[in-house]
Amino acid sequence: MLPEPTPHLRRDSKRALNVLLLLVSAALIVILLPFYGALMWGVIIALLFSPLFAWLMPRVGQRPSLAALLTLLVVLVIVVLPLGLIAASLVQEAALLYSQLQSGELNPALYFRGVFNSLPDWITSVLDRFGLVSFNTLQRRLTAALTQGAQVIATQTFSIGQNTFEFVASVFITLYLAYFLIRDGQSVSQALRRALPLTPEHKTVLLDTFTTVVRATVKGNLLVAAIQGALGGLGFWALGVSGAVLWAVLMAFLSLLPSVGAALVWAPVAVYFLLVGELGKSVALLAYGMLVIGLVDNLLRPILVGKDTRLPDYVVMITTLGGMAVFGINGFVLGPVIAAMAMAVWQIHISNQNGIPPAA
Structure with missing residues (x-):
C-alpha cells in the first residue's frame, strides 16, 4: 500500500499545477490572439x-x-x-x-x-x-x-x-x-x-454583468449607429451631397462615439453650405442634424446602452473612446465591457472587505 503524500508534496503538486495552468492558458491566448x-x-x-x-x-x-x-x-x-x-x-x-x-x-x-x-x-x-x-x-x-x-x-x-x-x-x-x-x-x-474559483453569488454577478453589458452595448450602439448613418445618408442624398453612402457609413462609424459622433460629419457640411451661400441647405441640414439625427442619439442611447449597463454616460463615452484607441473597431464593445467588469469586481472586493452580500 502506497503511503499518503505529505502536505509538502501536495503543496508542490498544487503549485506545479498552477504554473502549468498559467503556461498553457498563455500559450492558448497567443494561438487565438490573431x-x-x-x-x-x-x-x-x-x-x-x-x-x-x-x-x-x-x-x-x-x-x-x-x-x-x-x-x-x-x-x-x-x-x-x-x-x-x-x-x-x-x-x-x-x-x-x-x-x-x-x-x-x-x-x-x-x-x-x-x-x-x-x-x-x-x-x-x-x-x-x-x-x-x-x-x-x-x-x-x-x-x-x-x-x-x-x-x-x-x-x-x-x-x-x-x-x-x-x-x-x-x-x-x-x-x-x-x-x-x-x-x-x-x-x-x-x-x-x-x-471560476469564486462563490456562486460572485459568479452570478460577473456572468450576468458580462452578458448584460455585451447585449446592451452591441444592440444599443449598433442600432443607434445604423439609424443615424441611414438618416444622415438620406439627408445628404436629399440635399444633393455626392457620395451619400460613403458619408452615411462614416456617420454610422462615428456614431459609435456617444454625443459627438455623427455631428463631426454633418456639422462641417452645414458650415460649408453657409459659407458658399447655400443658406437654405445650411439651415435645413443644421435643423435636420440637431432635431432628427441628434435626437436619435439623445433618446435611444441612454435607454439602450446606459440604462442596462448601469454605467454613467461619461463612463460609456470615455471607455468607448479608450477601447477603440486600443482595440480598434472592436473597442466599442470591449471598452464598456472591461469598465463594467472592473466595477463589478471592485464591488465584490468591497463587499468582501465589509462583509456585505454582493448586489444582484
Missing part, C-alpha cells in the same frame, strides 16, 4: 441570438442542431448579407471618389476658393496669424491633405480586395463558433461557472 475579433463576435452573436434559439427549440421538436442552424441562417440574412452589401457599395464609392480626384473631374480647388472668398474678415485675420491668408498657400496645404486622404482611401480599398480571403476566413470562424455556442450555450455557461 482571431480574437472573430472569436469575440462569435460570442456576441451567440449571446444576442440565444433568445431566438430558445424560441425555436420547441418548434423544431427539441432538436438543438436544427434550431442553431436556423438561428445562424437568420444571422446571415439580417446581419452578414446587409453588411456585405454595404461594404461592397462603400468600396465602389470610395474607388469612384479616388478616380474622380485623380482624373480632375472632382476639383477641390474650386470648392476651396468659393469657401475662402466667402470667409468673413475675422476668420481671415485668424488665418493671417497662421500664415494662411493667401489662398494659394491654403490651397496647397488643403490639396496636400486631401491627396493624402485620397491615397489612404485607395490603399484601404485595395487592402479590402487583397484581404478578401482573410475577411472570409474571419466570418467563417465567427459563424462556426457562434453555431456551437448557440447550440451548446447552456453547457458552456455551466462549465465556466464551475471553472
Whole structure:
C-alpha cells in the first residue's frame, strides 16, 4: 500500500499545477490572439441570438442542431448579407471618389476658393496669424491633405480586395463558433461557472454583468449607429451631397462615439453650405442634424446602452473612446465591457472587505 503524500508534496503538486495552468492558458491566448475579433463576435452573436434559439427549440421538436442552424441562417440574412452589401457599395464609392480626384473631374480647388472668398474678415485675420491668408498657400496645404486622404482611401480599398480571403476566413470562424455556442450555450455557461474559483453569488454577478453589458452595448450602439448613418445618408442624398453612402457609413462609424459622433460629419457640411451661400441647405441640414439625427442619439442611447449597463454616460463615452484607441473597431464593445467588469469586481472586493452580500 502506497503511503499518503505529505502536505509538502501536495503543496508542490498544487503549485506545479498552477504554473502549468498559467503556461498553457498563455500559450492558448497567443494561438487565438490573431482571431480574437472573430472569436469575440462569435460570442456576441451567440449571446444576442440565444433568445431566438430558445424560441425555436420547441418548434423544431427539441432538436438543438436544427434550431442553431436556423438561428445562424437568420444571422446571415439580417446581419452578414446587409453588411456585405454595404461594404461592397462603400468600396465602389470610395474607388469612384479616388478616380474622380485623380482624373480632375472632382476639383477641390474650386470648392476651396468659393469657401475662402466667402470667409468673413475675422476668420481671415485668424488665418493671417497662421500664415494662411493667401489662398494659394491654403490651397496647397488643403490639396496636400486631401491627396493624402485620397491615397489612404485607395490603399484601404485595395487592402479590402487583397484581404478578401482573410475577411472570409474571419466570418467563417465567427459563424462556426457562434453555431456551437448557440447550440451548446447552456453547457458552456455551466462549465465556466464551475471553472471560476469564486462563490456562486460572485459568479452570478460577473456572468450576468458580462452578458448584460455585451447585449446592451452591441444592440444599443449598433442600432443607434445604423439609424443615424441611414438618416444622415438620406439627408445628404436629399440635399444633393455626392457620395451619400460613403458619408452615411462614416456617420454610422462615428456614431459609435456617444454625443459627438455623427455631428463631426454633418456639422462641417452645414458650415460649408453657409459659407458658399447655400443658406437654405445650411439651415435645413443644421435643423435636420440637431432635431432628427441628434435626437436619435439623445433618446435611444441612454435607454439602450446606459440604462442596462448601469454605467454613467461619461463612463460609456470615455471607455468607448479608450477601447477603440486600443482595440480598434472592436473597442466599442470591449471598452464598456472591461469598465463594467472592473466595477463589478471592485464591488465584490468591497463587499468582501465589509462583509456585505454582493448586489444582484
